[in-house]
Amino acid sequence: MNNLDAKDILPGIYSNLLKCFGPQHWWPGESPFEVMIGAILTQSASWHNVELSIAALKGAGKLTPSGLRETPLHELAALVHSSGYYNAKAKKLKALTDWLGSYADDLGTAFTGELESKRREIMEIHGVGPETADSILLYAAEKPVFVIDAYTRRTVGRIGIAPSEDTYDAYQQLFMSNLLPVVPYYNEYHALLVKLGKEICRKTPLCGTCCTRELCSHGISAAM
DNA sequence: GGCCAGGACACCA
């Protein structure tokens, strides 16, 4: 599979997924700050469990940068208990709000700057790796970066256009070098890939044995 | 009872 093929295939997959599933209305958060918190909490956790944590934070009146900073670590851990890894995630939330504090909790200022250097800066925050950083940049800062997650890698592999190098950056380049850098486009595309990943069976979408064969043909094979 | 979910970090060879 060469680059030219991906340039043809990737837009087609998008339009088919959109046709099949409709708009996903991501990110499901009420503010950019809430999006950032959700990006940390959803690490290796189901969104349902994250929603429980966000509701707990809201209920306690802690869903603000200063609110999280001023909450003792053990108390914060209890509030995000439902998301799993609660001790680790409480520390990560602290690190994130400490970083925001260096910009006087002004997200507009925090997100201002050259994109690549800003991405590196955000990835230096404890607990923020490439996927979380890109989720924050795309869904909270509205910057044109494509988010790569396990679903995306799995789907790309099944389609047969996986990059030769099995790294986050290689997968990201596959999308960003073949798609126009438009924020709503990247937003919807990633959300649709997650939706597809949740719908199809874990073996292979083209196996013909899973209960979602129709989705497979609409979402993937029809685009090939 | 086991597997998995919108990852990242620490440690070791």
Place this chain on the structure above:
DNA sequence: TGGTGTCATGGC
């Protein structure tokens, strides 16, 4: 540099 263990709840 790459591989492995750890962090951990809730739903199916």
